[in-house]
Amino acid sequence: MNERGVDPSAPAGEGTVPRRGRQRRARHAAVVLVVMAAGSALAFALLDSGGRGEDGGQAGELPPRTAPVTRGTLNDAQREDGELGYGSTAGAVSRVAGTLTAVPSAGAEVTRGRALFTVDDRPVTLMYGSMPAYRALKAGTEGKDVEQLEKNLDALGYGGFTVDREYTTGTAAAVGQWQEDLGLTETGVVDLGRVVFADGAVRVDGVSAAKGEQTAPGQEVLTYTGTTKVVSVDLDPGDQRLAEEDAAVGVVLPDGREVGGVIDKVSTVIEEGDGPDEQAQTKIRLVVKLKGAKAVKAAAAFDLGAVGVDFTAGEREGVLTVPVAALLTLAEGGFGVEVVEGSTSRYVPVTTGLFADGRVEITGDGITEGLKVGMPK
Template identity: 60%
Template sequence: MPGGPPRPGGTAVTDTTTDTTTAADRRPAADARPPRRKSRRTRRAAAATVVVAAGGAAAAVALGAGGGTAGGTAAGGLPPQTAKVTRQTLRDTHSADGELGYGPASTATSRLRGTLTALPGSGDRITRGRTLYEVDDRPVTLMYGATPAYRALRPGLTGSDVRQLEGNLAALGYDGFTVDDEYTGDTAAAVARWQEDRGLAETGTVEFGSVVFAPGAIRVDTLHAGQGDPAGPGGKVLTYTGTAKAVTVELDAADRRLARKGAAVDIELPGGDTVKGRIDEVSTVIEAGDQGEDPQTKVEVIVVLSGAKAQQASEAYALASVDVSFTAGTRENVLTVPVAALLALQEGGFGVEVVTGSTTAYVPVTTGLFAGGRVEISGAGITEGTIVGMPK
């Protein structure tokens, strides 16, 4: 006799043979009917779970695709839920707690013997050519440069520290010499004029310890000695930071991909305002474990606030906790689906279950960026608005 009405999601089948069975014989056993929908949902959920656990990597246990082949008609009924393929911009972002301050502190140590006769106050800002502290009433001067002072500078010497000194003298208005790597008699004459203005003996030689080089203007953070204390080579005098507001963030080693020097970040201040920042320094630090625990590897990120507007917005906060949003990757104008829509195909790779009317088909796809619970996909026939199956 002719077959009955088509199954949901299937195709009607016509049987031309003579049916000699009884109604009881035709009734299938309760345990003989394959639980296709339940099986599909289980497989789909498993595939999505594996993808999420892999952090978006294309690695998953190969699962059967409901008995169908990639690109073929799927067996069983329609999926319990569906979603549309949408076109959008994906951003792989991550938020982390940060501490707003002035960035990492550096230590100024004395190279001169004597007594500390003058010190700045905590929070004081000192610029090029100004006194950082005094030893036996002799000023120790702040100058700008990346190379720390490591020797006395006198005629006949060459090196990058000579050029650094001459660049500072020129910036302070002294002339009559060429800014280069050679400490000439002309350089010594300019140094003597500078020494006269500073109240120092006009020797033309820069005594080791009479100048401290820092990358730029500084803010005194903490004093480690007091006025009247003895000064000596290696003795800590004070710590200092830069003058611009900065945020320090500690990331887990697994999030190292987020910390790219020069990358832009968003910083949410305690009042709710969001300002822009830029990653300035990235370093690896080892934190000692507590009570016998293993040490932990962390990634320390220094973020500088970008522009006068951001600096001004942060001035109301001396020290504060802030929220920093990193963007590890961006894909613009791409097709996306919820991660849960992905299936791991038995033949390898990923696919989605495309729903067309009352039928479905498994279509292989190539995955791209994973972000915010969605994944970038591409594949034959995958267009904006395509309907794909979803688990409950």
């Protein structure tokens, strides 16, 4: 099997005949179905049931029509629906009990060192990092979360420590200075619940609890997204070939303008069915970043909206191609075409390559540009 999921192994020569012959006076049918799945194209040729004896590869009566072998570029391109927005949402929960004394409004942006919300008039501060806060940090603590905290303190202008995985007395002194600037008690200890880590600056997507409400550990206060416009696309598993990180794509904005993008993240998600009788569906979720200042500026004109995303999974330049319908299955396996020369025709084995736009790349002995191949009605 080749990389397209098709068996290309067909003996060279012209003595090959289709698995089942065709008797056009009785009935002629040739149907080719192309199935695109997991990055490959599977082609199946179904021939009519009319039979005839093997005749050394000679096809007999000529096909009803022909098509030329052409040379050109094949693009495995596909357009999918996408959603312009700010990407996936995450929830910010309170890890302390008390009264919410300040909550941002939906659409507000919060950056490093700023309060995401306040409990009992004490800020819960946003800092950047991929590891969520899960414990108190104090002198003697070691780990990745310590290094993450120290990177933020350094970025905020606090010093006197080395950015590493160890919480030293120098770190504690910097934390004390940070606490003083926030109006907190200078303990040198970062209590659990005083910091929320996110990948970067956040945009408040929605508020789950209002100012003045009581909050408890584990209660969601708000949801947030990133602050950069991105495009989200959900693909079926059969389109896995399109989901390659860093691959370039085209984005068609709601007003029809086309801008560039690049696939930034690829993940697999399970979507629950809408009703009790509907099964969950597996989707491949892509996050596409807009490419270049021009694209970002163009997208800024829209808050949310449906967009088109153009993928190119494969490209073959200067290859010989025929319509997919010209392919025939051969008795010993593989594919062939019926070459028509004047008043005669013969079957020639071919190796298939890329399938795209109703055509297929082929190679084989004697297959050249301009050659005529048989086609069904």
